[in-house]
Amino acid sequence: MSVQAKLKKPKTNRLVVKRGTVPPSVFLHTVSDKEWEEFIAAACRQRTLGTAKYISVKVLGNAGDKGRDVEARLQAALIADGWDLYQAKHYEHRLTPGNAYPEFVKFFGHLLAGSFPVPRKYYFCAPKNVGPELHDLLANPDNLRTGLLRAWKGGTHGLKEHAAKLTPAMEAFINAFDFRRFEECQVVELLDWHAQDSIAHCALFGIEPERGDDPTVPAQAQPYEMTYVEELVRAYAEAEGDPTDLAKVLENEVYREHLDAAREAFYAAEGLKRFSRDIYVEDEFAKLLEMVRKGIRLKVNSPLLKTGLQRHDAAIDAAQGLTVTDSVLHVRLRGGDLPGTCHHLVNEKRFTWVR
Incomplete structure (x- = not known):
């Protein structure tokens, strides 16, 4: 037996992408808006929060969804701080404040109207993630609040047609709101959660288990x-x-x-x-x-x-x-x-x- 043969390491068990298949993170760039929402929901169903999982996860993204693409409940009843909202944005670019602010306007309008209770978290989900400007704002909740109100009052970032909605009551509500609830949910996190159902994950992304x-x-x-x-x-x-x-x-x-x-x-x-x-x-x-x-x-x-x-x-x-x-x-x-x-x-x- 040669020295090279003696030093050869045994082949280990692993998951490999099929020949001709693109990596999962790239594949997600090619799916439709609806498929993106369904993927987020599937990932959320596998997510573990501490030792528990969401009680229910539902795709709502459609006409009349009130700005809720994916609703994930921590218990059966829909109550304040008892659910998470996943906002699905499937764009060709990374998300900017101009993408986020109109969603905030819709979100705060429904909260003030009592359309649904306050969620524990509001997650932005995009195949190319959020861009550096929105990333920095999400990392500093006070700056995010200030940036939103400035854009709303100035009619910038796609908010010109929403100026009338910024009433004194709305501004007071926004100033009292905890902007730490807003976060980014990165693609790598969604993929990690989705991979917990290894059979579905492999089937979706063309991944084959290779036996060592x-x-x-x-x-x-x-x-x-x-x-x-x-x-x-x-x-x-x-x-x-x-x-x-x-x-x-x-x-x-x-x-x-x-x-x-x-x-x-x-x-x-x-x-x-x-x-x-x-x-x-x-x-x-x-x-x-x-x-x-x-x-x-x-x-x-x-x-x-x-x-x-x-x-x-x-x-x-x-x-x-x-x-x-x-x-x-x-x-x-x-x-x-x-x-x-x-x-x-x-x-x-x-x-x-x-x-």
């Missing part, structure tokens, strides 16, 4: 695999009609070869288990194990099978013949995976070979 190298089979059985190994030793002892232990099995060429093959299959499935853990939020490997358990149970429990090795062989044959396309892992299955799941089921004490 399976773990190397240790020379000696490890403590965490001893349950299925000891069950195989019991099956060998039953076949011999004589008590035996692991040390004696390893001295027997036939049984040692069989045990080595079983351990190789176990570690193949262990590679699939680690891939599932690294890529998916939900325990997809556990779901696959349950599919295999149901698929082989009738065969393994046949009264015609008299010995542990017969039950073992029946389980392996049945597992290899299963169709598990309902599992998201099926496209990344390798030759030893399904036989290996049988040993994982025994290792979890969900099957035994010897009755």
Whole structure:
């Protein structure tokens, strides 16, 4: 073996963008206004606030939405400080104060009219994020308030036609309002939240899970695999009609070869288990194990099978013949995976070979 081969690092489990697919942040530049709103809503449904998630998330962006593109509630009732408003702006450029101020006019008009309660946060969401001027204003709430009132009174930044709406009552309301509620929600944040649903995220952005190298089979059985190994030793002892232990099995060429093959299959499935853990939020490997358990149970429990090795062989044959396309892992299955799941089921004490 060459030095280069010795130094080669094992390939790890990872997510990769399909060939010809643009990165997610770039792809979002190409979606429609409605698709942008739906993406924001999908991301919000995965967002964790402390240890909780939003109770409900709804796209309202349409005629009569009262300036609420996406409404995300922290509890069932729509109450003051109990919901967040996500304002979706899908423009070719970064957002400017001229984009934000008209939205503020609409927002404050509805608040003063009692159309909806005050939100906890008001987020600006744009594929190219906010520009430097609006960024600085959002970072300094007092300057944001001053800038809005100055533009409103001066009829600049697209507010000329709204001058009559700045009544004394409106100005007093704005001066009393906490402008720290206004924030930017960056694309990177939305993508991080959306990625929590890894299946939907990969499907939307053309991302494929790539399975790395399976773990190397240790020379000696490890403590965490001893349950299925000891069950195989019991099956060998039953076949011999004589008590035996692991040390004696390893001295027997036939049984040692069989045990080595079983351990190789176990570690193949262990590679699939680690891939599932690294890529998916939900325990997809556990779901696959349950599919295999149901698929082989009738065969393994046949009264015609008299010995542990017969039950073992029946389980392996049945597992290899299963169709598990309902599992998201099926496209990344390798030759030893399904036989290996049988040993994982025994290792979890969900099957035994010897009755």
